[in-house]
Amino acid sequence: MNEVQSFLLEGCGIRGALVRLEETWQQVIALHTYPPDLKRLLGESVAATVLLASSLKARPRVSIQLQSEGPLKLLLIQCTEDLRVRGMAQCEARALGEPWFSGGRLAVNVDMHGPNGFFQGIVPLVSPHIDECLEAYFTQSEQLPTRFVLKSTERRIGGLMLQALPGVSFDDENFRTAATLAQTVSTEELASTAADALLPRIFTGYDIRLFEARPVLHDCRCTPDHLASIVRLLGEDEIESLLGDPGCVEITCEFCNRTFRYDDEDVAAIMRGETPAQLLH
Numbered sequence: 001m002n003e004v005q006s007f008l009l010e011g012c013g014i015r016g017a018l019v020r021l022e023e024t025w026q027q028v029i030a031l032h033t034y035p036p037d038l039k040r041l042l043g044e045s046v047a048a049t050v051l052l053a054s055s056l057k058a059r060p061r062v063s064i065q066l067q068s069e070g071p072l073k074l075l076l077i078q079c080t081e082d083l084r085v086r087g088m089a090q091c092e093a094r095a096l097g098e099p100w101f102s103g104g105r106l107a108v109n110v111d112m113h114g115p116n117g118f119f120q121g122i123v124p125l126v127s128p129h130i131d132e133c134l135e136a137y138f139t140q141s142e143q144l145p146t147r148f149v150l151k152s153t154e155r156r157i158g159g160l161m162l163q164a165l166p167g168v169s170f171d172d173e174n175f176r177t178a179a180t181l182a183q184t185v186s187t188e189e190l191a192s193t194a195a196d197a198l199l200p201r202i203f204t205g206y207d208i209r210l211f212e213a214r215p216v217l218h219d220c221r222c223t224p225d226h227l228a229s230i231v232r233l234l235g236e237d238e239i240e241s242l243l244g245d246p247g248c249v250e251i252t253c254e255f256c257n258r259t260f261r262y263d264d265e266d267v268a269a270i271m272r273g274e275t276p277a278q279l280l281h
Contacts (some may be wrong), residue, residue, distance in 0.1 A: 001021075001022055001156070001192070002020070002021050002022060002023055002024040002025075002215060002216050002217070003020065003213040003215050003216055004017055004019040004050050004051065004054040004083065004213065004214055004216055005017065005018050005019075005195045005210065005211060005212070005213040006054060006055065006211045007195070007199060007208055007209060007210045007211060008208070008209040008211075009174075009178060009203060009206045009208060010206070010207040010208070010209055011207060012175075012178065013164060013165040013167065013168040013172070013175075014162055014163070014164060014165065014168070014174060014175055014178055015055070015162075015163050015165060016160065016161055016162045016163065017054050017055050017160075017161050018158075018159070018160050018190075018195050018198070018199070019047050019050045019054070019157075019158065019159045019160075019216065020156060020157070020158045020190070020191055020192070021046070021047065021050070021156065021157050021158075021216055022155055022156045023218075024085065024216050024217055024218045025043060025046065025155075025156065025157045026155065027218035027220075028042075028046060028085070028086060028087050028218060028255075029042070029043075030256070031257040032088075032257050034089060037100070038072070038089060038091060038100060039152075040152045041072075041075070041089075041100060042075065042077075042087055042088075042089050043152040043157035044130050044131065044150035044151075044152060044157065044159070045066070045075060045077050045087065045130050046087045046157060047150050047152075047158060047159030048064065048077075048130060048131070048134055048148055048150055048159055048161075049062055049063065049064050049077040049078070049079045049085065049087075050079055050083060050085055050159070050216055051148070051159050051160075051161040052064070052079075052108070052161075053080075053081075054083065054214065055163065056110070058112050059081045059082075060081060060110050060111050060112045060113065060117075061078070061079065061080050061109075061110075061111040061113070062078075062079050062108070062109065062110055062111075063077060063078040063079065063108075063109045064076075064106065064107070064108050064109075064134075065077075065106070065107045065109070066101060066104065066105075066106050066107075066125070066130075066133075067104045067105055067107075068100070068102060068103065068104035068125065069101075069102060069103035069104050070094070070098070070099060070100055070101045070102045070103065070104070071091050071092045071093065071094035071098060071100055071101075072089060072091045072100040072101040073090045073091060073092065074088075074089065074090040075087075075088075075089045075090075076088055076089075078219070079219075080219055081113070083214055083215065083216045083217065084216075084217045084218065084219030085216060085217070085218065085219055086218065086219045086220060086221075086255045086256075087255070088254045088255045090254070099128040100128070101125055101128065102125065102128070103125070104124075104125045105122055105123065105124055105125060106122070106123055106124075106125055106133050106134070106137060107120060107121070107122045108121045108122075108134075108137055108141070121137055121140075121141035121142070122141075123136055123137045123140050123141060130150065131148035131149070131150050134146070134148055135147060135148060139170075144163060144164060145163070145164035145168060145169070145172070145175050146161065146162065146163045146164070147161070147162045147163075147179040147182060148160070148161050149161075149182050149183060149185060151185075151186075151187040151190045151191060152187070152191070153187060153188070153191050156191040156192065157191065158187075158190035158191040158192075159190070160182055160185065160190060160202075162175070162178055162179055162182055178203060178206070181202055181203055181204075182202060182203075184202065185198070185202055195210060195213070196210060220253070220255060220256045221255075222251075222253040222255075222256060222258060227251055227260055228270045228274075230251055231249055231251070231262060231270045231271075232270060232271065236271075239267055239271075243263075243264050243267065248261045248262060248263050248264075249261070249262040249266075249267055250262075
């Protein structure tokens with residue numbers, strides 16, 4: 001169940017999307033040891049980013065970036081146009097009961113792949129909950145009524161997004177009612193129940209048009225070619241320094257948390273334009 005599915009509440013001016021991830025989510029965090037509540041926040045952010053990417057007709061690349069003055073210094077989620085997603089978090093130690101983030105900002109980036117096709121909206125963090133921060137973004141930057149329900153279990157993450165179509169106001173009774181009904185879904189239901197069974201249960205009495213589900217995959221870009229290009233960007237002076245101490249060029253992928261080490265023979269091959277096949281972990 002690694003997919004996202006869009007739907008319409010017919011005659012109400014409301015569209016939505018439903019995402020559930022299991023294997024894809026486990027691949028995002030496989031080599032990380034995040035604290036449970038930070039892992040939950042990261043999972044909710046992954047779900048929200050996929051929902052945003054799937055809701056746009058042009059199928060752009062979408063990312064959300066949270067920078068905070070609290071223990072969580074950076075949270076970054078990226079989703080490609082074909083719904084390949086990756087995410088990471090950088091944090092410091094925190095006091096017991098201290099929220100992960102405060103006093104920072106949330107940036108939503110949309111890349112439409114063309115000239116003048118990059119859009120960025122930035123809003124202050126208004127809540128310790130990512131769903132409320134994203135809703136504030138849509139209120140301030142897009143003036144578009146939007147509601148998120150984001151849940152996670154030990155193995156799965158799930159998300160539900162409702163969004164008003166153009167012309168529907170924030171105080172529209174249909175939208176307020178649908179948003180209230182969406183909040184009734186349980187964590188287990190959202191993470192596990194098939195869309196064609198779940199949505200009619202949540203939105204009883206609504207005429208629901210359900211579109212075809214799209215698969216969501218994990219996206220890790222630390223391929224041999226990509227890593228070789230990073231080594232070349234370091235420059236000869238930096239490479240010579242690294243080969244002297246600690247004796248290798250070492251690159252760690254912040255997203256998958258894997259470390260790759262190149263010795264002097266690997267580096268020489270890279271600088272000749274070759275790509276070593278061996279990546280020593």
